[in-house]
Amino acid sequence: MSQTRREWLKHALHQAPWRTQVQATALVALGLVVSIIIGALYLAQATSTATAGRDLKVLERELDRLEQENNRLRAEVASSQTVPYLTQRARDLGFVQAGNDQVMYLVVNGYRPPEPEPVVPVAAEPLPEYDETLNDWLSEQWNGFLEQLNLRTGGD
Amino acid sequence: MIETIDRRLAFVSVIVTLLSVVLVIRLVTLQIQLPEEEIAFLERMRDDSYHDLRYETPARGEIYDRYGYLLATNSLEYQVGISPALIANPEDVLAKLAAAAGRDPVMLWAQWEEQDAAGAYWYPLAGGNVDLATGQTIEDLGLPGVELGPIQRRFYPQSTLAGPVIGFVSLEGQGYYGVEGYYNQQLAGRVEDSASRESNIPFEAAYAPPPQPGANLVLTIDRDVQFLAEGYVRLGMETYEAENAMILVMDPRTGEILAMAASPGYDPNQYGLYPAESYVNPIVGSIYEPGSVFKVLTMACALQVGIVTPDSMYVDEGMIEVGGRKIENWDKRAYGQQDMTQLLVRSLNVGAAKLSTTLGPSRFYPCLEDFNIGAPTGVDLEGEEAGRLKKWGDPVWSESDLGTNAFGQGVSVTPVQMLTAVSAIANQGLLVRPHVIYQQVGVDGVFTAQPQYLGRPISEQVARQVTEMMINVVEYGAPKAKVPGYTVAGKTGTAQIPTPGGYEDGTSIASFIGFLPADAPQVIVLVRLDRPNESIWGTQTAAPLFSEFAQRLVVLLEIPPDATRYNLQVQAAVQE
Numbered sequence: 001m002s003q004t005r006r007e008w009l010k011h012a013l014h015q016a017p018w019r020t021q022v023q024a025t026a027l028v029a030l031g032l033v034v035s036i037i038i039g040a041l042y043l044a045q046a047t048s049t050a051t052a053g054r055d056l057k058v059l060e061r062e063l064d065r066l067e068q069e070n071n072r073l074r075a076e077v078a079s080s081q082t083v084p085y086l087t088q089r090a091r092d093l094g095f096v097q098a099g100n101d102q103v104m105y106l107v108v109n110g111y112r113p114p115e116p117e118p119v120v121p122v123a124a125e126p127l128p129e130y131d132e133t134l135n136d137w138l139s140e141q142w143n144g145f146l147e148q149l150n151l152r153t154g155g156d
Numbered sequence: 157m158i159e160t161i162d163r164r165l166a167f168v169s170v171i172v173t174l175l176s177v178v179l180v181i182r183l184v185t186l187q188i189q190l191p192e193e194e195i196a197f198l199e200r201m202r203d204d205s206y207h208d209l210r211y212e213t214p215a216r217g218e219i220y221d222r223y224g225y226l227l228a229t230n231s232l233e234y235q236v237g238i239s240p241a242l243i244a245n246p247e248d249v250l251a252k253l254a255a256a257a258g259r260d261p262v263m264l265w266a267q268w269e270e271q272d273a274a275g276a277y278w279y280p281l282a283g284g285n286v287d288l289a290t291g292q293t294i295e296d297l298g299l300p301g302v303e304l305g306p307i308q309r310r311f312y313p314q315s316t317l318a319g320p321v322i323g324f325v326s327l328e329g330q331g332y333y334g335v336e337g338y339y340n341q342q343l344a345g346r347v348e349d350s351a352s353r354e355s356n357i358p359f360e361a362a363y364a365p366p367p368q369p370g371a372n373l374v375l376t377i378d379r380d381v382q383f384l385a386e387g388y389v390r391l392g393m394e395t396y397e398a399e400n401a402m403i404l405v406m407d408p409r410t411g412e413i414l415a416m417a418a419s420p421g422y423d424p425n426q427y428g429l430y431p432a433e434s435y436v437n438p439i440v441g442s443i444y445e446p447g448s449v450f451k452v453l454t455m456a457c458a459l460q461v462g463i464v465t466p467d468s469m470y471v472d473e474g475m476i477e478v479g480g481r482k483i484e485n486w487d488k489r490a491y492g493q494q495d496m497t498q499l500l501v502r503s504l505n506v507g508a509a510k511l512s513t514t515l516g517p518s519r520f521y522p523c524l525e526d527f528n529i530g531a532p533t534g535v536d537l538e539g540e541e542a543g544r545l546k547k548w549g550d551p552v553w554s555e556s557d558l559g560t561n562a563f564g565q566g567v568s569v570t571p572v573q574m575l576t577a578v579s580a581i582a583n584q585g586l587l588v589r590p591h592v593i594y595q596q597v598g599v600d601g602v603f604t605a606q607p608q609y610l611g612r613p614i615s616e617q618v619a620r621q622v623t624e625m626m627i628n629v630v631e632y633g634a635p636k637a638k639v640p641g642y643t644v645a646g647k648t649g650t651a652q653i654p655t656p657g658g659y660e661d662g663t664s665i666a667s668f669i670g671f672l673p674a675d676a677p678q679v680i681v682l683v684r685l686d687r688p689n690e691s692i693w694g695t696q697t698a699a700p701l702f703s704e705f706a707q708r709l710v711v712l713l714e715i716p717p718d719a720t721r722y723n724l725q726v727q728a729a730v731q732e
Contacts, residue, residue, distance in 0.1 A: 065292075067215075068231075068232045068288055069288070071229060071230055071231060071232070072231060072232075072287070072288045072289065074226060074229060075226070075229050075231055075311050075313050077226075078225065078226035078229070078313035078314070079313045081225065082313065082314055082315070082317070083314075083317070083379065083380060083383040084383075097708075098711055099707075099711070100639075100640065100641060100707050100708075100710055100711055100717070101640075101641070103711055103714075103716075105714075105716040105720050105721075105724055107724050107727040107728050107731065109731055
């Protein structure tokens, strides 16, 4: 049966040699299309990464600027809260220094005298490190794909 | 003709082939046989071509007072640079720059002409750097040939307040002196993680490991008390015509330093304008002979060892000879029968020397060491001195030292050391380590400083006895130190100033150490005046300055007068 089939195929090819050329062309075209798709995907991914990188830089710059501005404003607030400044403001408003004999102490049930509190902002915890390259990402995707494939085909 | 061309072609072909072979051989050797350091060099060249090294300096931690007032922070300045070659229309550019930077246009134009004539390709804007807001305004103008270079700076919003306590940071980011120097590592953050490679070819998202910021520090310093103390330092210098003055305020129960004021001080924002000597905090970094204040330690040692009780009597003959040296009382008088309290109230050198000689060096000096005399206290400030206590057995020690040390002569201490030693008396005999850090707030968490005990030089009972004597000193010996409404325990000191050839004539270091309320001390204060002209005596200068200062201090610290405090305690007990 298979012998007959092979002979039929030889005969058919002998009669229509263009079929071989079409097959070769189709294979080349297929390869080209696959390459184009991979290239396009790579380009899209690279573009998206580059854009994200640029956006990240812009955001980082903005963050730096805002942090600097924040620092400046806090320093300005601190400068406006210096004791000489506040003393002068209080005098301007008509306040006078309280003498020891002018202070009245009262017992208030449940009142606890003020204790120093950690009122300063806690320094921000560093962001988690991000060091994944495009190659790493592609490898990860590929490994994930292989794992899924193994699951479907029952591989281990 | 054709043969000639063929020959020439063959020759050229051979040459080209040979060159190609050489090139291939070289390429192969480069790939295979290259030394490792050359490989590393070439890899570095490759990486440098495609990557930039990006440095990120971690934000230096901020410093706050105990109630959260900012004492030190970071700021950004800009250096404005001008490149004449890149400016086509200097009149317009300089006019806009002058308006944005708030500089005189005439001055900028004069600078331009001078630099342009000299052929400068770049020069910094006259009048120094500009602040962040001005820099951003200039940047927004987009002026050609005008560049902005960011410069990180440390900023101290309270200016001179607590300058020597805080220290300063150099342009290179290194902390010096005070807290900035002592805690430089904690404040600076993690610098080693701050360099990262950033790809020039944008196929990878830029990765920059975030540097770990420095920890914020909360000091035990109370800004208001510090301001008050610095004001009274100035007042004391003016009133008593003293060369220098200092006031140190501490909580004897915990060792927390509330204020540390000393002249002349400096503004850490402009540390370069001050002589280097002024950077050292004299309260921790300079030693002096304490004088009669030291007698309370001698008395405490005598009571602790048990050679006397508060009621013990001795005959004061006005003079005693120890190791061949005559020791006299400050007024050269003989006081006859005296008890231990009178010894302190009248500040009798002869009595103190009798105590130390009765103790003997084998008991006297170990007791002083228990008070941490002769050793650094371990206060968390840069530049602490240990003081000097010549001990029995030292080659430089002589028997006369045993007599003079008893009243604070021939022994050197720092002000913080002296205050710490006396604070043991206020703290029921427990000696605490002085410190200026209340909290460290960083990415690792919040750490609150706990009191550290250096030891127990005297018992609780002896501490009470000496306190009682010191109350009498203020009541009868130094009444100018009294604070209306409060019981104060204290002791004055009038110390001669040693010179290489002996002691200065007619000058002194006048001091007073006192704590209140005497029965439940909340605060202990050292006041010191160097070479006061008004009077050399501590009773006439340091004691009244202490009184004036303490009257304001109790208001700030909300310490009620004794009578009010007792009433409040009774009321609170009834309500409970």
